[in-house]
Amino acid sequence: MARGRQSRKQQILSGIGARSIVLIGMMGCGKSAIGKMLAKTLNLEFKDADTEIEIAAGRSVPEIFEEYGEPEFRRLEARVIERLLDEGPFVLALGGGAFLNAETREMISQKGFSVWLKVDLETLLERVMRKPGKRPLLSKGNPKEIMQDLLEAREPVYANADLHVASKGGRKSDMRNHLVQCLAGHFQHTKAESAQ
Ligand code: S3P
Secondary structure, X not given: OOHHHXXXXXXXHHHHOOOEEXXXXXXXXXXXXXXXXXXXXXXXXXXXXXXXXXXXXXXXXXXXXXXXXXXXXXXXXXXXXXXXXXXOOEEEEOOOOHHHOHHHHHHHHHHEEEEEEEEOHHHHHHHHOOOHHHOHHHHHOOHHHHHHXXXXXXXXXXXXXXXXXXXXXXXXXXXHHHHHHHHHHHHHHHHHHHHO
């Protein structure tokens, strides 16, 4: 491994300590795909909250919405994330709505380091439309309008994340590299500040 990348990895690992890196952001921003790559780079385990919810419920996310409704999905989501935060450190990808829960945010601030993957609406839409049945929230009307409304409502909450990483889409490996650079830069900065 190149020396620069190795020292960035060390910087991130010593910066997060026992905390999980928690990826947040809208549906389609790449939390799972980029999260898996980041975990590999850092030799951490990757966990996807939606997958863990599906295992716990024995049903897919669309089936949970269909059979029990969104409020029950949100309760299950909060419980599963609480457990995952206790079991880490992981690279943990959350569903797009999870960070809206104030108690979940509080737990993440104690046991995690949150990173908002900030992606523009056009890119998000193009990605979510590739898998139309996967996101129950988008099947209730015009996906573009729904995504626009969700984005407006959620951005101020996502902005509470510890780190914001913007991306215009493009190759996943470029996004992973950018994320690694931003994380290492953040912890380098934090360390320099605390040493003063
Ligand atoms: C949701 C996002 C989904 C999933 C559920 C609700 C949301 O996860 O948790 O459909 O509220 O934005 P992804 O962000 O991984 O698509």
